[in-house]
Amino acid sequence: MKNSKECISCGKKNLDKNTIGINKKLLGEDIKNYYCIDCLASYLGCDVEDIYAKIEEFKSEGCKLFV
Numbered sequence: 001m002k003n004s005k006e007c008i009s010c011g012k013k014n015l016d017k018n019t020i021g022i023n024k025k026l027l028g029e030d031i032k033n034y035y036c037i038d039c040l041a042s043y044l045g046c047d048v049e050d051i052y053a054k055i056e057e058f059k060s061e062g063c064k065l066f067v
């Protein structure tokens with residue numbers, strides 16, 4: 001599938017919309033490579049919980065990148 005994104009680091013497939021959204025928020029709108037939540041956390045040197053907290057934060061701001 002054309003829209004299916006996979007993690008550049010571990011190859012995890014079918015990253016969901018929130019994962020794609022947080023990648024864009026933290027790494028930039030025009031990025032080509034995406035990380036799953038686990039790899040994004042280790043890439044940024046933070047905890048998975050921090051990533052989920054960020055997602056919730058953006059969601060509560062009504063960001064369209066998140067569901």
Ligand SMILES: [Zn+2]
Binds near residue numbers: 038
């Ligand atoms: Zn990964």
